[in-house]
Amino acid sequence: MSTKQTSPLVAKLKAGSWYAYVALVALFFILPLLSLVIASFYDGRFFSIVDYEFTLHWYEAALNSGSIRSAFDNTVRIAVPVTIISTIIGTGGAIAYTRHEFPYQDKFKLLALLPIFFPLILLGLGMSMWASVVGLGYGILPAIVGELVWISPIVMFVVSITALGVDPNVEEAARDLGADSVTLYTKVVLPLIKDGVVSGGIFAFVLAWNNYYIVSYLSGVQSTITTWIHGRMTQGFTPVVPAVASLIFYVSLLLVVGAVIFEFREEAKNN
Amino acid sequence: MLTATNLRKEYGSLVAVDDVNLEIETGEFATIVGPSGCGKTTLLRMLAGHLEPTSGEINLNGQDITYTSPQERPTSLVFQSWALFPHMTVRENIEFPIKTTGREVNGQVEELLEQVRLDPDVHADKQATELSGGQKQRVALARSLAYDPDILLLDEPLASLDYVLQKRLQRELADLNVELDMTFIYVTHSLEAALVMSDKLFVLDDGDTIQTGPPEDIYREPNNKFIAEFMGDANVFAVTADNVGGGTADVTSTEFERSGTVDTHLDDTPEYLVVRYDDCIVEPELRKDFGAEVHVDNILVRGNTVLIEGSNDETDQDYVAEVDFEVFEGVDLEVGDTAYLQWDAHKAILVPE
Numbered sequence: 001m002s003t004k005q006t007s008p009l010v011a012k013l014k015a016g017s018w019y020a021y022v023a024l025v026a027l028f029f030i031l032p033l034l035s036l037v038i039a040s041f042y043d044g045r046f047f048s049i050v051d052y053e054f055t056l057h058w059y060e061a062a063l064n065s066g067s068i069r070s071a072f073d074n075t076v077r078i079a080v081p082v083t084i085i086s087t088i089i090g091t092g093g094a095i096a097y098t099r100h101e102f103p104y105q106d107k108f109k110l111l112a113l114l115p116i117f118f119p120l121i122l123l124g125l126g127m128s129m130w131a132s133v134v135g136l137g138y139g140i141l142p143a144i145v146g147e148l149v150w151i152s153p154i155v156m157f158v159v160s161i162t163a164l165g166v167d168p169n170v171e172e173a174a175r176d177l178g179a180d181s182v183t184l185y186t187k188v189v190l191p192l193i194k195d196g197v198v199s200g201g202i203f204a205f206v207l208a209w210n211n212y213y214i215v216s217y218l219s220g221v222q223s224t225i226t227t228w229i230h231g232r233m234t235q236g237f238t239p240v241v242p243a244v245a246s247l248i249f250y251v252s253l254l255l256v257v258g259a260v261i262f263e264f265r266e267e268a269k270n271n
Numbered sequence: 272m273l274t275a276t277n278l279r280k281e282y283g284s285l286v287a288v289d290d291v292n293l294e295i296e297t298g299e300f301a302t303i304v305g306p307s308g309c310g311k312t313t314l315l316r317m318l319a320g321h322l323e324p325t326s327g328e329i330n331l332n333g334q335d336i337t338y339t340s341p342q343e344r345p346t347s348l349v350f351q352s353w354a355l356f357p358h359m360t361v362r363e364n365i366e367f368p369i370k371t372t373g374r375e376v377n378g379q380v381e382e383l384l385e386q387v388r389l390d391p392d393v394h395a396d397k398q399a400t401e402l403s404g405g406q407k408q409r410v411a412l413a414r415s416l417a418y419d420p421d422i423l424l425l426d427e428p429l430a431s432l433d434y435v436l437q438k439r440l441q442r443e444l445a446d447l448n449v450e451l452d453m454t455f456i457y458v459t460h461s462l463e464a465a466l467v468m469s470d471k472l473f474v475l476d477d478g479d480t481i482q483t484g485p486p487e488d489i490y491r492e493p494n495n496k497f498i499a500e501f502m503g504d505a506n507v508f509a510v511t512a513d514n515v516g517g518g519t520a521d522v523t524s525t526e527f528e529r530s531g532t533v534d535t536h537l538d539d540t541p542e543y544l545v546v547r548y549d550d551c552i553v554e555p556e557l558r559k560d561f562g563a564e565v566h567v568d569n570i571l572v573r574g575n576t577v578l579i580e581g582s583n584d585e586t587d588q589d590y591v592a593e594v595d596f597e598v599f600e601g602v603d604l605e606v607g608d609t610a611y612l613q614w615d616a617h618k619a620i621l622v623p624e
């Protein structure tokens with residue numbers, strides 16, 4: 001049998017066009033963010049590429065503004081507990097789903113992942129109605145609860161991917177060798193799915209950090225960074241907006257870079 | 272002593288283990304052997320406590336342990352995949368059961384590694400993932416021994432190792448069993464492993480034990496055709512038997528020449544004559560008690576033995592002999608020749624279906 005040979009030139013062209021395509025897609029996605037960052041350093045009220053002048057003034061203004069500071073505080077006060085709690089719930093769910101057999105397992109997955117597939121604007125609306133019915137009200141706590149509903153299943157999904165890769169016999173071996181539940185989880189299961197839990201946690205924080213719809217329905221009078229930006233956009237734009245938007249982008253970026261470095265170090269350790 | 276009484280496991284309408292009875296003495300090397308899907312792993316998992324039986328009882332030294340959880344049970348299972356903790360070093364793996372049982376770590380790791388013939392200075396502080404298959408197997412064994420179980424359960428832990436290593440580890444396991452005076456229960460589909468290591472064999476088929484006893488007894492006196500075939504590569508011929516009784520039977524067959532009297536260990540009327548490949552020879556003339564004229568289809572040199580495969584158009588039956596290489600050289604046989612594949616009456620085993 002003869003194998004069809006691809007000429008090196010064709011192969012190079014194929015690889016080249018693939019890289020070009022990926023680069024274009026990446027550019028397409030990054031360009032809006034990039035223009036936001038450029039605008040945040042622009043000295044002027046309305047952005048123009050002509051006579052561009054660099055300034056840190058808007059950042060200064062953003063950091064000194066009381067309303068922005070409180071919006072920032074509120075965002076942190078929501079995102080941090082959401083990250084911690086959703087990581088715990090999501091990890092628990094992932095362990096239950098991937099490591100144990102129970103009745104209606106398939107339905108459990110479907111039900112747990114359902115919130116992800118709802119448009120956030122509807123989910124937020126539903127939650128907002130429900131919050132007043134059950135007397136939860138509006139504010140930081142309802143916003144935390146609302147985001148948990150949406151983010152926990154995503155964490156569960158992320159952790160499940162790692163958990164599925166762990167040999168189920170390892171858990172049985174631990175039991176077999178006398179491990180009680182505490183030992184089993186702290187010494188065997190959690191260390192083995194640690195990477196997934198960290199990824200899930202980062203995911204949770206980024207999603208909570210950037211969330212608009214749920215907090216806009218549930219946070220009530222408390223404004224967060226995203227609702228503050230939205231408010232500014234609809235009720236009078238100021239050049240501080242790009243600076244604030246860039247700030248939340250930097251935080252997300254920092255976490256993504258952190259996640260990549262973490263992944264890289266884990267990989268280096270394993271080799 | 273470990274006893275299992277009417278142990279049964281059902282999955283819906285499927286009966287995986289069908290009222291099995293086991294009796295294993297302390298210190299014994301017992302092997303549960305059977306083809307894939309016969310229920311042997313299910314049985315072992317019930318003994319280990321990882322699976323609850325549908326009914327029946329497991330009793331260890333007079334104590335009912337049927338529903339005792341694995342972590343409370345004085346058994347330890349060596350998994351087929353070894354299941355070492357991949358995020359731990361060899362030392363941490365072996366220390367794990369010592370710590371869970373609240374004992375002091377005090378030189379046991381080195382002792383156990385030496386027991387499974389690994390150099391502690393070289394291997395103790397390696398990551399579990401850095402080991403070769405054979406080394407992982409040894410560490411898994413050391414880790415299970417560190418639990419200090421009354422019974423060591425082994426689920427085909429040698430299956431994925433190469434042949435030479437398998438043979439060596441089989442011997443080492445048998446030695447370890449004697450050395451530690453610990454009960455070993457080994458599950459395998461490999462007859463060879465069972466024969467080399469065991470004091471007692473349980474042949475399992477379709478979820479039930481079909482013969483129990485010392486391996487040499489089962490090898491020499493299988494209860495039926497299935498066991499005879501399973502216990503070793505053998506020719507199986509349909510026979511009609513007369514004058515069955517007193518330990519002998521007169522057999523005739525359309526599949527080989529001559530009729531004769533053959534010893535039989537069973538009272539049932541035999542339906543098959545079984546003769547192992549290595550109890551047959553191939554020569555131009557029929558000079559043994561039984562034989563068939565065959566057309567030689569294939570000659571496979573296996574090292575010190577030669578496998579000769581033949582067929583006969585009239586009986587529509589395949590015939591195989593495994594002869595020593597020197598014997599084969601003396602006969603001067605080639606593919607395409609016609610010769611007699613033959614055996615003596617005392618090598619034949621009579622079995623019912």
